[in-house]
Amino acid sequence: MIVDLDIDSDVDDVSALAMLHTMHNKGQIDLLGVIITSDDSSAAFCADVINTYYGNPKMPIGILKNQAGVRNHSKYTSKVASEFPRRHKHLKRMQEARSLYRRLLANSPDGSVVIVTIGHLTNLQGLLQSPGDRYSRLGGLALVNKKVSKWICMGGQFPEGKEANFYRPDPASTVYCIDTWTLPVVFAGWEVGEKIITGGDYLKGIIESSSPVYRAYELYNNFKGRASWDQVAVLLLTKEADEYFDYIADGTCVVAGDGSNKWVKGSSSNHSYIRLKPETNVNVIARFIDDMVVK
Template sequence: KDHPWSAALVDVINTFYGRPDIPIGAVRNGVTPSEGKFLGLAVEKKGKSWRYAHDLESGRQAPDATTLLRQTLASAPDHSTVLVQVGFSTNLARLLASKPDDISPLSGRDLIRKKVRFLSAMAGSFAPVPGRVRHREYNVVQDLDAARAVLTSWPTPLIASGYEIGIRVRFPHESIEKDFAYTADHPVAECYRRYCEPEHDRPCWDLTSVLVAVYPDRGYFTLSPPGRIHVAEDGYVFFEEDPKGNCRYLRMSAIQQARVREALVQLASQPPGTKAEGAR
């Protein structure tokens, strides 16, 4: 999100979980500059101090996201990096289009091909959505040109988590109220409450993409046959099976659905410095 407090809130959450030095990049001239419902949490104070500790006060202090992506990939071992995209495709489309520079003699496309193992992206829909004949997924239509560039021409394996996956995995509001209550002030729980209505079980669109990126071999999901993703002029996404294609999308049985929900609750609710023993 192209708002100065967006990067600051990321730093709030990283710092809360004991990882204050994770590099943070900020999009420039993004498609959604609005503040939203919870970004203000990053600038709230108790007395003269931040309510939640962090040192990045504004996205204007952060490096450009494309520059940071190029730096990160250039310094990584070959074929070692898994990228996760859970919002708009703006930054990765710009990475794809980036030219050789003093960071790397490789173009963005060649840098991705050399360094990235696979991309996990929350985008599109690959199964019928009840009540919608032609569902156009939000992340795609908000920056349509960027989404088309990434989804149709990404040079490494790409795993897409469609709308139909996240809508079936709902994070229980009871977990927010009970499992995050180990501290009076919890930035994740507070953001959830500010965004959602009381007792709302939020669909886990983004978290499913993260889960398959971190644990791709745990059987949480089944992958479709290989193929290619196409993006129509109106933003409708469809999949064409092709043995030579680099794309797959997630499928999920009822048993997998229950496992995914439990894993996400266990992983997301762990206090800083602990390990989710229940995630299998």
């Protein structure tokens, strides 16, 4: 699987990436690479730290290059990047995101890759619009349709609303990706992760204080707890997900130009979104997520 994240403004990306590494290290998933969709100057280095800490320093990282307005605006990325070991010293040594997407997909068996996006969709749009290259003669959409099995997307609000990953800073990419995507896509909406609070006292008590995840939560809000939007999307890769969530597949997610979205009921499509089962205890899910962060 490939994860595409905006590890900057919120801290849930840190936990989500840590979860993926623990699953990868246990052989539960095959994490192929990390795509950074962010204008934070230390975001990729922060991800590099987490890759390194979890024993995967050679994990490929793809970044947006030649962006305007790149700066450090995160509460934690710069300090995490400077305080912990990492492989990369310069961004120029990292591959461009669209190119890395294409390389990873081209080298994978047909229909084998799950893409999980837990940020905005600029790089996914870049992949879908990409022309053939040295990795594959196929254009981006054809390459995706050949190599990908499904897309898990943290984004939107269901049955309707306006959520940050969809509208900020690139709503046009959201419209394009959702209108263009033809394979199964599962949306983990804002309203689900909002109910599941992680990164509080429980995590503080079980994770090593020498961990970059500990440091990120300390810097972000000193373990006051935070909603688990991104972690819920990662949780959908686990067998336990079916215990916690129902899948609603009686319609289509329609996105307006401003990034707001609405679930339009009708015949089933390739779209679905998750909803907490009525009997689900959100505190059980929260503890399960926090436990998955510990390597």
